Amino acid sequence: MKKGLFVRLSDEELEILRQYCMQVERTQSDVIREFVRRLKKKIPDNSINNSQNHVAVSLLNLRQQHGDSNKSSRQ
Template sequence: MTTRIDIRLPEQELEILKAYCQEQDRTQTEVIREFIRSLRKKIKNQ
């Protein structure tokens, strides 16, 4: 099951995300999911 979330970003941050996604040939969803998964490591290491 997936849950939809909506976020608000300043235009500058959105442009960073778009540029990164284009450079990596990945979707915004893929990049955001990867970032969220990376947080697990930070939580466990504390």
């Protein structure tokens, strides 16, 4: 599934992207997608799993806090 992304660039940044795309005869979207794929190499393998675990633990903590606040307000 593909999703869109809106990015704000300065005039200078946009011009750099346009010039590069003209030189390599590729679309701006294609160049940006390639850049994002290259970022994956800079992320440690376990960091994606760790961030998913962090979100799960955070959600659990929020649920517990919400449950605790409900108990104290009932007492």
